[in-house]
Amino acid sequence: MNKFYKYIIIGICLIFFNMIQVNPVKSEISSENLKVRAGSFIKVMVREEFSTLTSDIGDEVTFINPDDMYVYETNAIPRGTIVYGKIEDVLEPVQGRNGALKISIYKMITPDKKVYDIKGYIYGENHGYIGGEETGTMYYRKVPHYIKNIRPILQAAPLNVYQDGRHTIVKSGSELFFIPDEDIILK
Numbered sequence: 001m002n003k004f005y006k007y008i009i010i011g012i013c014l015i016f017f018n019m020i021q022v023n024p025v026k027s028e029i030s031s032e033n034l035k036v037r038a039g040s041f042i043k044v045m046v047r048e049e050f051s052t053l054t055s056d057i058g059d060e061v062t063f064i065n066p067d068d069m070y071v072y073e074t075n076a077i078p079r080g081t082i083v084y085g086k087i088e089d090v091l092e093p094v095q096g097r098n099g100a101l102k103i104s105i106y107k108m109i110t111p112d113k114k115v116y117d118i119k120g121y122i123y124g125e126n127h128g129y130i131g132g133e134e135t136g137t138m139y140y141r142k143v144p145h146y147i148k149n150i151r152p153i154l155q156a157a158p159l160n161v162y163q164d165g166r167h168t169i170v171k172s173g174s175e176l177f178f179i180p181d182e183d184i185i186l187k
Helices: 002-019
Strands: 042-046 060-064 069-071 074-077 082-091 100-109 115-122 140-147 150-158 175-180
Touching: none
Parallel strands: none
Antiparallel strands: 042 060, 042 175, 060 082, 069 074, 082 100, 100 115, 115 175, 140 150
16 A cells, blocks of 8 residues: 555656746857846947037937946947947037037947947936036125124125036047937847
8 A cells, every 4th residue: 555655646746747847047148138228327438529519419429338248148238339329409508507418329330340220318417418517606795694692794695696607528538328218139
């Protein structure tokens, strides 16, 4: 009777093991599935200087990838990849705010001449704009500040008159970040 139960238990275990499908872990990621996720920060370096003074909407700007970018253990975006963009918007400097540029990215060419059409933009701290910082206050007025049992102290309070803005200049060799809007599928 013990042998009979033993064979039944072994048979049931074999049936369960056959029902379970174990997929082996792949150590290599196929190049068809290799992709850089949307929203990733990719470091790029400016190849040629541009500014709000000399640039117009539609002008092409180029960047170069200074470092290898890895996805898992695969070199997804090799060093020397050239990234192309266009100036999407130029905000001239005004009183109280410096000039600003917005750049969209549309193409990437790797060193082995593979071309990828991509969508993205250059990261800017001011709602996607490079530059556009507020300028300092131009004038202050003296305002008395009263403290109990002490004579009044004069303080400088800023008026709503700001300095004139300056043009934003992005020098060649400056490091910026490119953020893709969609996943980049790499071949």
